[in-house]
Amino acid sequence: MDITVEDQPTALVAVLRERVAMxxxxxxxxxxxxxxxxxxxxxxxxxxxxxxxxxxxxPTDSVDLAAGFWVGADAPxxxxxxxxxxxxxxxxxxxxxxxGAYDTLPGAWSEFRTWTMTHATSMRGDFLExxxxxxxxVADPSQNATRLVLPILG
Numbered sequence: 001m002d003i004t005v006e007d008q009p010t011a012l013v014a015v016l017r018e019r020v021a022m023x024x025x026x027x028x029x030x031x032x033x034x035x036x037x038x039x040x041x042x043x044x045x046x047x048x049x050x051x052x053x054x055x056x057x058x059p060t061d062s063v064d065l066a067a068g069f070w071v072g073a074d075a076p077x078x079x080x081x082x083x084x085x086x087x088x089x090x091x092x093x094x095x096x097x098x099x100g101a102y103d104t105l106p107g108a109w110s111e112f113r114t115w116t117m118t119h120a121t122s123m124r125g126d127f128l129e130x131x132x133x134x135x136x137x138v139a140d141p142s143q144n145a146t147r148l149v150l151p152i153l154g
Contacts, residue, residue, distance in 0.1 A: 001108060003096040003115045008149065010090035012075050014040050014047075015054065015068035016083050022059055029053065032067035039079040045071050052130045054088065088128075094121070094150040097132070101141035105129065105148075112150050124151035 016032040033051055040047055049070030056064035066086070075085040094115060098108035109127075116123060130147035138144060 001096040001098055001111055003094050003112065005092055005152070006095045008090045008093045008095075008151070011049075011088045012071055012073055012085055013052075013054070013066075013068055013088045014045070014071045014075065014079065014083055014085050015066035016081075017056070017064070017066035017086075019062050020065045021062045025065075028065065029067055033069075035081050036068040036083050039081055039083040040069065040071060043076060043079050045075050048072055050131055050134075052128055055127050055129070057125065089151070091124070092152050094152055096148050098146045098148055099143065101144060102146070105146060108146075108148060112148065116150070116152070122153040124153055126151060 014036050016035050018028065018032075020028045037047065047069040051069055052067070054066040054068075056066060068083070070088075071085060077085050079085065094112060096108070096112070098105060100108070115121075128147075128149040130149065132145040132147050133143065135141065135144060
C-alpha cells in the first residue's frame with residue numbers, strides 16, 4: 001500500500017458516537033449508519049461523502065467510535081436519536097487505500113505503524129476508516145476499498 005502525507009480539511013460530519021466492544025463493531029456500524037442516514041434525511045440535510053468510522057482512541061477490548069457521513073456546512077449541531085453533527089478536525093495525515101475484506105484491515109494498519117516508526121512521526125491519537133466501496137454494491141469482499149487516514153502531528 002502506498003502511504004502519503006496529505007493535508008485533510010476540517011469538515012462537518014453527522015455521527016452516532018459510542019464506546020463499542022470490539023466484537024460488537026458490525027452491529028454498531030449497521031445501527032449507526034441507519035440512524036445517521038434517517039436523522040440527516042429527516043433534518044433535510046444532504047450526505048456529501050461516503051460512510052466512515054472515526055476511531056477516537058486506540059482500540060483495546062473496546063473503542064470510542066463515531067460512525068456516520070460527511071454533511072453540508074449548514075447542518076444543525078444536534079439531531080434526534082443521539083445523532084449529532086460535529087467537526088472532524090483537519091490537518092496533516094498519513095493516508096493510504098487498502099483493498100480487501102474488512103477482516104484484513106488490521107494488517108493494513110500494521111503497515112501504518114511501521115510507516116510512523118520509519119518516518120519518526122507521532123500520531124494525533126485518532127484515526128479514520130473511510131469506506132469508499134459500498135459493500136451492498138460489491139459482491140466480492142476482497143474488492144472493498146477502504147481509505148485509511150491516520151492524523152499525525154506536524
